[in-house]
């Protein structure tokens with residue numbers, strides 16, 4: 022399989038290094054709008070090759086991995102699926118745009134290709150997706166961060182936001198990827214509840230998913246360590262991206 026990676030930052034680097042060791046992957050094409058990022062990564066790969074632009078990367082790849090930005094999803098998402106190539110999206114916040122998301126889904130359906138959305142910095146997405154089939158009644162995402170991660174200074178624990186995922190995105194766009202994944206797996210952006218807590222005692226970013234429905238009750242919590250290459254990115258997000266890649270190339274599908 023030929024893999025194309027758009028974005029050679031923290032996640033793109035982790036995915037490329039893991040892909041380099043996967044025997045099913047024969048070539049890794051890289052593109053980043055920052056030449057230094059591309060050049061730093063290509064030196065570390067055995068199977069890597071640089072391309073001139075996103076279009077060339079799409080042309081040459083079987084699967085395109087976006088690990089760049091929402092702008093990159095808007096710029097390349099449709100082009101990938103129009104060519105019938107599979108697309109993995111990390112910058113899931115772009116999918117809050119209903120019209121854009123529906124366009125991507127209909128292109129994938131028409132051209133018989135897939136859109137993969139890694140679970141990113143949260144866990145419990147498998148349970149939410151399964152539960153949504155048989156009557157999911159309520160889903161709440163509680164994100165707790167140290168105040169500096171939320172761009173504020175505060176010495177007391179306080180709830181900064183309570184509302185639905187769509188409103189959360191407008192007020193706190195830095196939480197969009199996690200909220201998007203939970204929403205898309207379960208009740209959608211209008212029905213998914215989000216609570217954002219600023220806690221000066223919190224040393225790590227903490228996400229908790231609470232859900233109930235016909236299946237029973239679910240509670241999934243994670244305390245994230247930062248990615249060593251980008252303290253704003255949770256390391257689990259990179260690992261979930263690599264897990265998706267393994268799923269794509271592996272004959273065994275777990276979960």
Ligand SMILES: NC(=O)c1ccc[n+]([C@@H]2O[C@H](COP(=O)([O-])OP(=O)(O)OC[C@H]3O[C@@H](n4cnc5c(N)ncnc54)[C@H](O)[C@@H]3O)[C@@H](O)[C@H]2O)c1
Nearest residue numbers: 028030031032054088089090093111112141142198254258
């Ligand atoms: N799904 C999740 O849970 C989750 C978690 C963490 C990060 N993310 C998202 O994944 C993306 C990558 O995260 P990261 O930590 O690796 O970021 P990063 O800043 O370390 O790296 C991003 C790289 O992409 C490049 N880039 C940005 N826009 C581009 C474009 N239009 N074309 C080509 N290259 C472009 C940048 O130059 C940079 O080198 C971000 O959008 C981030 O919000 C998602």
